[in-house]
Amino acid sequence: MEFDHLFTEQLDALKDEGNYRIFADLERRCGAFPRAKNHGSGEEVTVWCSNDYLGMGQNETVLAAMKHTLETCGAGAGGTRNISGTNHHHTLLEAELADLHGKEAALIFTSGYVSNWAALSTLGGRLPNAVILSDALNHASMIEGIRHSRADKRIWAHNDVEDLDRKLSELPEDATKIVAFESVYSMDGDIAPMEEICDVAEKHGAMTYLDEVHAVGLYGPRGGGVAEERGLMDRITLIEGTLGKAFGVMGGYITGSAPLVDFVRSFASGFIFTTALPPAVAAGATASIRHLKQSREERAQQARNVAEVRRRLDAIGIPHLPNPSHIIPVMVKDPVKCRMLSDILMEDWGIYVQPINYPTVPKGTERLRITPSPLHTAADIDHLVNALHSLWSQCALARAVA
16 A cells, blocks of 8 residues: 555645755854755755754763764773763762752753653652642653653643642642743743742642753752753752753753652663763763863853844844843744745855744744854854844845834
């Protein structure tokens, strides 16, 4: 039987909606971030949408640690940590992460997606009478973990502490309550009212599960995230993060009390049955965390560049969502135009900004998600602003009213 027509029908519908995703074939230039080679055209482009927020994927200290470990330990981990043994670089990384978040222990995974999926599915699936209360805009990895746990769940309105309080009040006293939320939400760039969430969770005896993937490395005096910045790390039961964004490498992790982390380590299939991170990756992540614990210059320069891009966009009426974070969502609100703008920016201006369409964001809220780094220059910002100014006129898009 021929099955391809079943696939192509749905792919064609995705294309007709303007939501079909096309990957740019890019090659980052080591030491020249945010520059990359576009293999489609052979030309150089400037990347404006990377989650390597601080350019640590190009940091000399990180690269040196990875090169040294590659030469001393080889390429791979050799298998799962249960069968092949835990490499010493895994142990060092977990100690560094526990210290970063002021917790007793940490556990690393192959990605932030896996750490969320594995931790939430294990907590919800094994704790007695578990009920997970999930923010309405939580990431797909959290949603999948909750779904896989088969625990009872409640969805509370995004960042609405009163709604969370109401839903917690409705639960039976013997429920094990888990409040799951993020610090920085990656598409709108808004930040959770974390202290108020902790207040409500503690009032009802609930655990708090915090996803800090878009905040670690970026916020707090040592890069511990929004919880560190606001002095709340000790009030969060479990802090989850990633090594693949501001830390510039790859992997995910959880931190918490020693029994909590050992519980996930012992029961999470997403940890037990998957190959461990290569030692060189773990060493690079450790070097990145150590560097950002003591260096604030990357964060300070990024904040300056974010503020400058926002100011320049406001000056020419380019609509973008106001938020207190490092993420600048430039609102297009049309999937076809969003794709078109992205293509023209790449082809005519040498600027790479990937369009963000449904299902990543709701229909009618399509956007270009811009993430200035500390390594973007004043000339880069000029070029970006001039390009958007020209395209907004060329495509007759609405401008924001001052």
